[in-house]
Amino acid sequence: MIIDLNAIKRSGKTEESFFFEYDADIEIALPDAELLEPVSVQGTVFIAGNTAEVEGEIVYTLKGSCTRCLADTEKTYAVEFSESFGEGEYPIVNGKIDLTKPVDDIIIMNTPVAFLCRDDCKGLCPECGKNLNEGECKCNNKDGR
Ligand SMILES: [Zn+2]
Numbered sequence: 193m194i195i196d197l198n199a200i201k202r203s204g205k206t207e208e209s210f211f212f213e214y215d216a217d218i219e220i221a222l223p224d225a226e227l228l229e230p231v232s233v234q235g236t237v238f239i240a241g242n243t244a245e246v247e248g249e250i251v252y253t254l255k256g257s258c259t260r261c262l263a264d265t266e267k268t269y270a271v272e273f274s275e276s277f278g279e280g281e282y283p284i285v286n287g288k289i290d291l292t293k294p295v296d297d298i299i300i301m302n303t304p305v306a307f308l309c310r311d312d313c314k315g316l317c318p319e320c321g322k323n324l325n326e327g328e329c330k331c332n333n334k335d336g337r
């Protein structure tokens with residue numbers, strides 16, 4: 193996901209919008225879910241002197257099993273971001289910036305700690321294993337959350 197800042201400058205502009213779809217090559221910290229391809233990234237780059245500011249939104253989908261009830265789950269996340277280039281962590285190289293590393297970092301940082309089929313998933317009964325989203329079981333398990 194390379195953006196050529198020099199080309200934008202040559203066209204007399206200081207900002208330009210972009211849209212990328214890319215196949216993220218990252219390991220997310222959820223054992224039962226994987227990142228689906230492609231990840232889409234859109235936004236605007238603003239050039240100011242020797243630095244550039246990128247603002248945009250990353251949209252990605254995780255697919256896997258619910259952490260609590262193990263049901264097949266697919267969820268799409270949208271993460272807003274803004275990142276600076278040229279100073280700090282992400283460089284400008286030969287007048288170009290590459291969004292891949294910062295976007296990878298943001299996806300990893302925003303990985304949910306629990307991957308749930310729905311926010312109020314009741315999970316499985318620890319006694320009989322019944323999926324409590326489908327109804328109560330016969331176990332006396334009143335302290336369950
Ligand atoms: Zn669930």
Ligand SMILES: [Zn+2]
Pocket residue numbers: 317318319320321322329330331333
């Ligand atoms: Zn039960």
